[in-house]
């Protein structure tokens with residue numbers, strides 16, 4: 001059937017069954033939306049769910065800007081299809097802070113001037129958040145290796161490394177203090 005000039009491609013796709021409805025838990029809130037079967041998770045998060053804190057750079061898994069957590073694990077959202085995320089938990093940079101209070105990781109980035117233009121920052125924060133859950137006492141070399149999956153054109157990486165090491169040290173100090181107070 002010939003489409004009229006007022007035809008809406010998304011509406012037509014939905015009518016023809018080309019769009020899928022999926023539901024994800026985005027930062028603790030159940031969100032549903034429509035996506036094409038080939039649509040990238042990064043595009044779904046940004047355009048359908050409006051969570052534009054996740055940035056998109058290379059769109060082929062190199063720059064790390066699009067990193068989010070899928071079921072608690074850092075993933076490049078440009079390498080996943082939105083339909084693959086159906087029913088899963090997605091955490092983005094918008095979920096790191098609690099209200100207006102920055103997470104300890106975000107606060108450390110601020111303290112150490114670990115961002116300039118900020119384009120890479122959301123992805124790096126999400127990778128670091130995942131990494132610090134698993135590695136509590138990383139060396140500088142290990143942090144640099146972890147960051148090698150991210151491209152930052154501004155900072156030279158050193159302030160980011162310092163911020164990550166600072167958070168790890170403070171968390172260990174807090175943990176030790178809590179253990180001492182319960183001894």
Ligand code: FES
Nearest residue numbers: 057058059064078
């Ligand atoms: S946009 Fe996904 S890795 Fe670059």
Ligand code: FES
Nearest residue numbers: 116117152153154
């Ligand atoms: S702060 Fe600009 S690319 Fe990293």
